[in-house]
Amino acid sequence: MFTKIVSLWQELAINNRVEGIYLSEDNLINLEIENLSQEKQSFHSFQLFLADNIQALLLVEKKINDLYYQITITFDCQEIVDFIELINPRIDSENLTQINSILSYSTNKDNPDQHFIFTLMKILTEPLMFQDNYLNDYSQHQAIEVILRNRIEQERILHQVTQQIQQDLDLLVIVKMTIEQVQSLLQIDRLLIYQLRVPIKDKSSEEITYIDTVTYEAKASSVIPSVLNFQEESCFNNIKDSEKKYLEGFYLAIEDVNYSNLNPCLKESMRKLGVKAKIAMPIIVKNKLWGILIAHQCFSVRKWKSNEINFLKSITEYLAVAIYQYNSYHTLEEQKKLLEKQVAKKAKQLQDALLVAQIANQSKTEFLGSISHELRTPLTCVIGLSGTLLHWSKDVKNNLSLEQQIRYLKIIQDSGRNLLQLINNILDFADIEAGKSLLYMEDISLENLSKMVYLSALEISQNQGIKIKLDYHITKDLDLFYCDGERLYQILLNLVDNAIKFTPFGGEVTITMRRNKTQAIFQIEDTGIGINKEQIPLLFTKFQQLENYRTRTHSGTGLGLALTKHLVELHGGIIEVKSIIDKGSIFTVSLPNSSPTFSIKSKINEEEIKEVSGLKINKTIVIICEDDEIGTFLCQLLTAADYQIIWLVDVYEAIHRIRLINPSIVILEQNKEASLDICKTMKSESKDNLYLMVIKDEISGSEWENLSNFGVDEYLLTPLQPKILLRKIAKIINT
Structure with a gap:
């Protein structure tokens, strides 16, 4: 457009029949005068034509870039005189004389050449001419003023949209x-x-x-x-x-x-x-x-009309920019909120970790006081009564009666057993914490186990006025149960001992055993003092007792229930508690019926198992998880353990890709999207036997039974425990 306008000025000078003068920046004298520095900065270039019937100035104020110029076009005589005064020092004398003559004697200053004006307007309206038929749309029906007004209004709308996008x-x-x-x-x-x-x-x-x-x-x-x-x-x-x-x-x-x-x-x-x-x-x-x-x-x-169509095209392009910017902004806002949430979550985790560390330190102090107390009591009995026996054994005249000697020896033996049990609990817990504990899985008789637990409970409750009741509901065809019998006996005995300890004289402890095809359920119910609802989460915390060791009325180190919970989880089971103050408590243990194929065999080093029956082990694990924190944790942990990890977010995409990937294990984050039907579909889509594990915040015995019916083989509770997780994965992969 600019080139055409410049050409119009040049044609005006060439074709004008009246004598006139044409000037551009090329006609100026290049004088190095200090007072011209301001004039040099005031414009980029110009085209000036002066004649009696027309005076026209094209002033290029600045060049924005290669495509855009900021220009002024004027036919006003006074504005042209002002511009000439600005460049006066750089106009040669001959041209200056002619310019003054034309400006002094021009007779038609207010009536410029109409052909020139129409041609100029035609050039200025060219942005609207996207198609050749544009002028045909308007030339016969609308005046040039209407065309320009519409064009200006369109440009105004587009400019306003641009401003709003920028804001x-x-x-x-x-x-x-x-x-x-x-x-x-x-x-x-x-x-x-x-x-x-x-x-x-x-x-x-x-x-x-x-x-x-x-x-x-x-x-x-x-x-x-x-x-x-x-x-x-x-x-x-x-x-x-x-x-x-x-x-x-x-x-x-x-x-x-x-x-x-x-x-x-x-x-x-x-x-x-x-x-x-x-x-x-x-x-x-x-x-x-x-x-x-x-x-x-x-x-x-x-x-x-073509200009209407093209204007609407421009509008859609501007709207597309606005929509893209709006979407990008909201995406950034969501990412910002997510990051802020993660930072807040991490800060909360750090705060919780600090609190846990402080509680752990306090708990360890309590534990040291508790263990000292627990060791001192039986040791005092052992040392005191053994010393008494030694003293009286030297005195022939005042010998102790046989009944007294037997009673003292019985107390010494019981105290020794208590010490042994205490030390065993500490060692067992240390082994489990270090990940060294193995289960020796075998078929055991639940009927025999129930009798052993019942007899032990009778012995513990002897002379305490507590009634022990066994409620056994298992048919003979379900009597055999695959587990570590010694550890299961330890679990139940710990719970029975705990129930008897907190049940007053005249109370009752009931041992209930039930069984179905998928799991065994053991309940220890007492009519004891009960537990506050707020204190139930502390029950299974190591080194934690609900009473202070200086003022408590019941003995214990605070390790028994923590050890019990770990042993239950080693079996892949869960333990639940219900309690009412002054009414009693119910501890429920649910253990899955493990298959011998997937059990941990005794005396087998898992690190050394590399191949089974000459076949290469499939170490591919698929993780289906939307939670970034859990997914990242699993990927880093399992990749470091030399497993091949594939992380998928969309559960439906995972179903279609299961057969292609052919993993040995799928770890599925259980949420609304991952329904039970999806679990069953995923198992059916796999080529080989697929082991399916789900991640949940909590799980009840009935819920686990429902999950197993839909093909779920194992569950993981959050927060995930690295040692337990790796042990379970190694057990599945290697067998």
Whole structure:
């Protein structure tokens, strides 16, 4: 455009029949005068033509870049005189004399050449001429002033949209303002945006569905019916084909809907909406069809002009920029919130870890006091009574009676057993903490186990006035149970001992055993003092006693229940507690019926097992998890342990890829998406025997039974314990 305008000035000088003068920056004298420094900065270049019938100045104030210039065009005599005074020192004397002469005697200053003006206006309107027929749209029907006014208004709207995008205004504000102004400028009856894949959240189920609907609308009058939230599904069965066409640059412009080649369904839909003519322009964001800008003419047919079509194209491009920026901003906001949440979570974890460390330190102090007390009591008995026996054994005249000697020896023996049990508990707990404890799995008789526990309970409760009751509900066909019998006996005996300890004289302790095909359930119920609800979480904490060792009335180191919980978890089981103050407590242990194929065999070093039956072990593990923290933890831990890890987020994608990946283990984060039916489908899709583990925050005995019925082989409770997890994985992989 600038080149054409410069050429127009040059043609004016060449073709003008009246003598005139033409000047540009090339005609100036290059004088090095200090007072010209300001003049040099005031403009980039200029074109000046002076004659009696026309004075025209084209001043290029600055060059923004290779494509854009900031210019001033003036025919005002005074403005031209002011500019000449600015460059006066650099005009040679001959040209200056001629300029002064023309400016002094020109007779037609206010009536410039009309042909020149029309040609200039024609050049300035060229941005609207995207197609050759643009002038035909306007030249016969509209004056050049109307063309320029429309063009200026279009540029104003585009500039306003740009400003709003730069100001990061809300997308709703930008789109609403834009379509309202465009509808008003182009005098469109109804301008709307038909948005694709709008997310809708179901209030009851919390599920998100996606629909195509009208989300924005601007109307010329209230008489025109609204189509806001309008959905049309039946006519868009081939939407994918339409999307492809729109992405390739297709747009729809129909002057008369009745005589268009629209499909009958869409044409009928337009008739119902009262549409006579329409335009549909795609809004493409990141190479995807985000929506369609649609213009409806409702009361008459309309011949759409090329400048209107191109203006609507520009509007869709600007809206696409606004939408992309809005989406990017919200993505960054979500990431920021997620990071802030993770930072807050980490800070809370650090705070909790500090608190736990402080409690652990206090608990260890309590433990040292407790263990000292527990060791001192039986040792005092052993040393005191053995000393008494030695003393009286030397005195022949005053010998102790046989009954007294037997009673003293019995007390010494019981104290020794208590010491041994105490030391064994400490050593067992140390082995479990160090990951050195192994289970020696075998088939045991639950009936024999129940009798042993019952007899031990009777012995412990002797002379304490506590009734022991055995409630056994296991048929003979389910009597054999695969577990570590010695450890299971230890679990039950610890619970029975604990129940007797906290049950007062005249109370009752009931041992209940039940069994089904998948698990065995053991319950120890007492009528004791009960436990506060707030203190139940502390029961299974190591070195933790609910009474202070200086003031408590019941003995113990605080290791028994912690050791019991670890032994239960080694079996893959769970332990639960229900308690009411002054009513009693119920401890429930649920153990899965382990298969010999997947048990830990005695005297087998897991690190040395590399191949089974000459076949290479499949060490591929698939993790299906949306939680970044859990997924990262599992990946890092299992990768360091030399397993091949594949982390998938989408559970449905995982189902389709299971057969291709063929993992030996799938670790599934249990949530709303991962239902029980999905567990069963995943097992059926695998080529070989797939071992399925689920991650849960907590689990009850009935819930575990339900999970196992749907093909779940194992569960992991959060927070995940690295040692237990690695032990379970090694057991499964190597066998």
